Amino acid sequence: MKKSHENWNDFHKESEDYPDALYETTDRLEQRVRKEKRKKRLLYSSIPTTAAALLFVILMNTSVVFARTMADIPILSRISELVMYNEPLKSAVENRNIQYVNLKAENGDLELKLPYVIADSKNLVLFLEMPENLELSGDEVYVVNIDYLRDLSNDNFISDGFFSNSGSYITGQNPLMQVNIEFVEEDLHRYSIQEGLPQNFELSLSLQKYKRGTDPEEGLLSVDAFKFELSLDPFKEPVIYPLNEEVVIEGQKILFKEMVSYPVRSEIIFEYPEANDSDINLRLSLLEDGGMTSLSGYAQIQRHHDGAARQTIHIRSDYFNPPKSRSISIDSYTIKPKNENSLYQIDLEKKTMSPEIDGIKLADISHEDGLLVFIFNATEQYPYSLISFFLGDGQFIDIVKEVRRSDYTYLYYIEDKEYETLEIIQSIGPEYILEEPILIPIPVGN
Numbered sequence: 001m002k003k004s005h006e007n008w009n010d011f012h013k014e015s016e017d018y019p020d021a022l023y024e025t026t027d028r029l030e031q032r033v034r035k036e037k038r039k040k041r042l043l044y045s046s047i048p049t050t051a052a053a054l055l056f057v058i059l060m061n062t063s064v065v066f067a068r069t070m071a072d073i074p075i076l077s078r079i080s081e082l083v084m085y086n087e088p089l090k091s092a093v094e095n096r097n098i099q100y101v102n103l104k105a106e107n108g109d110l111e112l113k114l115p116y117v118i119a120d121s122k123n124l125v126l127f128l129e130m131p132e133n134l135e136l137s138g139d140e141v142y143v144v145n146i147d148y149l150r151d152l153s154n155d156n157f158i159s160d161g162f163f164s165n166s167g168s169y170i171t172g173q174n175p176l177m178q179v180n181i182e183f184v185e186e187d188l189h190r191y192s193i194q195e196g197l198p199q200n201f202e203l204s205l206s207l208q209k210y211k212r213g214t215d216p217e218e219g220l221l222s223v224d225a226f227k228f229e230l231s232l233d234p235f236k237e238p239v240i241y242p243l244n245e246e247v248v249i250e251g252q253k254i255l256f257k258e259m260v261s262y263p264v265r266s267e268i269i270f271e272y273p274e275a276n277d278s279d280i281n282l283r284l285s286l287l288e289d290g291g292m293t294s295l296s297g298y299a300q301i302q303r304h305h306d307g308a309a310r311q312t313i314h315i316r317s318d319y320f321n322p323p324k325s326r327s328i329s330i331d332s333y334t335i336k337p338k339n340e341n342s343l344y345q346i347d348l349e350k351k352t353m354s355p356e357i358d359g360i361k362l363a364d365i366s367h368e369d370g371l372l373v374f375i376f377n378a379t380e381q382y383p384y385s386l387i388s389f390f391l392g393d394g395q396f397i398d399i400v401k402e403v404r405r406s407d408y409t410y411l412y413y414i415e416d417k418e419y420e421t422l423e424i425i426q427s428i429g430p431e432y433i434l435e436e437p438i439l440i441p442i443p444v445g446n
Contacts, residue, residue, distance in 0.1 A: 097263040099233055105226035109133060112207070112226045121196040121235045123264035126179040130169055130207075139212050140221065142169040144179050147225070150202040158198075179205075180316070182265070199235070203228045238262045241443045249333055249438075252280045256328070261445035265316050268328060268442065272309040276338075281428060283332040283383065286315055287439065288323040295328075322444055330438040334383060336429030343390070346422040348372075357426055360386065363409075371400060371413045378408045380430035389414055392421030 103114040113129035134142065144166040148159040166179040183196055204227050211219040238260045245256040253273050260267040272280065284295040295313055313328075344353050346362070353362040364375040376387060387410070389397035403411040 097236070101228075101230060103228045103230070105228055107224045107226055110207075110224055114228050117230070117232070118264055119197060119232050119235065120238070120262040120264050122183050122262060124181040124197055125264055126181070126203075128177045128179060130175045130177055132175070134169075134207075136169075136171045136209070138171065140170075140209055141212050142207050142209050143167075144169075144177065145206045145208050146179070146181060147204040147206055149198065150204070151198040152200040152202060152229070153198060158201075180264075182314070197232075197235075200231045201229075203230060236263055239445070241445075243268075243440070243442065245440050247330065247438055247440070249280060249330075250278070250335055252276045252278055252335065254280070254282065256440050259442050259445070261443070265314050266442075266445045268313045268315065270311055270313075272311075274309075279336050279338055279429070281334045282330050283431070284313060285329040285331055285437075287327040287329050289325060292329065324444070326442050326444055328440040328442055330434065330440070332383070332431055332433040334429045334431050336426065343423045343425055346374075346424060348419065348422065353424070359430070360426065367416055368413075370416050372416045374412045374414075376410045376412070378410065378430075381408060382410070382428060383431045385427050386410060387412055387424050388427045390423045390425070391419070392423065397422075 097118050098116050099119060100116045101114055102116075105112050105114075110131040110133065112131055114126060115129060116127050118125040128144065130142070136142065146162070146164040148157050150157050162181055162183045164179060164181045166177065169177055181197075204225065206226070207224045209221040209223075210216065211221060213219075241259040241261065243256045243258050247254045247256070253276060254270055255273070256268065256270045258269050260269065286293045286295050295315065342355075344355065344357060346353055346365075348365060351362070351365045359379045361377045362374065363377045364373075366373045366375075374387075378386065382404075384404075385399065385402060389399065389412070391397060397414055399412055399414060401411075401413040403413075405411075
């Protein structure tokens with residue numbers, strides 16, 4: 001264990017670089033000293049206090065360890081909040097959903113820290129402090145990979161059924177790194193359904209070093225594994241906000257039903273009534289305080305017992321800087337009559353499709369590096385996969401690659417093998433862009 005003077009030397013070493021906002025603070029202090037017309041004795045006695053205050057500010061802004069330590073001391077916690085210019089750290093202290101876990105894991109001489117998390121029943125956000133002694137050259141990068149979770153209540157391993165993303169870590173970057181984990185709720189192809197995040201679990205992750213600009217399989221340089229054992233507070237129940245906003249596009253109704261708000265994300269739920277005579281899909285954006293972000297959700301449209309087709313779009317919360325206003329913007333849509341869900345037969349030898357699809361023509365079929373390549377020409381723009389492939393028994397065929405050209409030409413690549421029967425369906429209708437977006441106000445959330 002380090003002695004007190006060694007800790008102080010560590011803090012002092014970290015304080016060599018001044019943050020920009022600190023210069024503004026020192027300027028204001030100097031102006032106050034010049035304006036004060038006090039006796040020399042009072043002025044001289046204030047100099048050590050001023051110097052100590054400035055050193056405190058320096059350490060708060062340059063040392064993650066010092067900032068979090070001060071925040072944990074009751075008398076100094078409020079002062080630490082006032083002087084921390086590092087917005088993520090300051091907000092983490094203030095955020096009501098933050099959970100301090102203060103864990104660390106080692107692999108050789110590398111120490112990875114997990115100071116705090118934000119968690120709910122469907123999501124986990126990790127805030128990692130990267131090891132100080134990571135070796136990185138200018139063309140190398142680290143990424144965080146979630147290997148698995150092990151539920152400590154039943155010893156079950158969870159290695160799929162969730163999405164994770166972390167960004168990347170390069171030389172000179174802020175050592176505080178955020179990793180998002182989101183559990184799958186719908187029956188998605190190649191993903192298993194998980195009940196949600198366990199409350200007590202072992203987390204296994206790895207720091208993977210890559211050479212930038214290379215293929216991931218060829219550019220992997222090293223893998224360092226770490227494990228943490230977490231015991232989380234009881235998850236907060238989501239807050240449900242009724243929306244009940246109905247929109248009509250080309251005679252098709254869409255009901256924005258409700259927003260379900262969790263600490264980490266919000267879910268916008270909307271329905272397409274059974275009475276609609278066409279299948280309509282929406283392309284949405286999120287409008288927050290004047291800024292716009294494209295929205296996409298992994299949830300597919302699900303049919304329910306009441307006849308309605310229901311869809312859920314996920315919005316990740318900005319837990320550090322929540323917006324003052326939010327709206328969903330409907331920017332464009334696709335539409336296709338419900339009776340156009342027929343199967344179309346593909347004759348591989350004759351390179352034909354029967355019957356033909358209105359506005360979509362099979363132009364060619366070729367063989368390329370073990371793949372069958374289908375080229376379709378369309379008369380209108382489609383936003384994504386307009387074709388799905390099936391075997392004669394209804395079994396879905398994976399599309400290996402899809403290419404969309406600007407001239408309404410679409411290429412689909414599937415595995416090249418002997419197919420007794422090959423069928424396709426038109427998955428989606430053409431896309432139409434609204435002249436004026438339709439805005440649906442939604443609550444800010446938790």
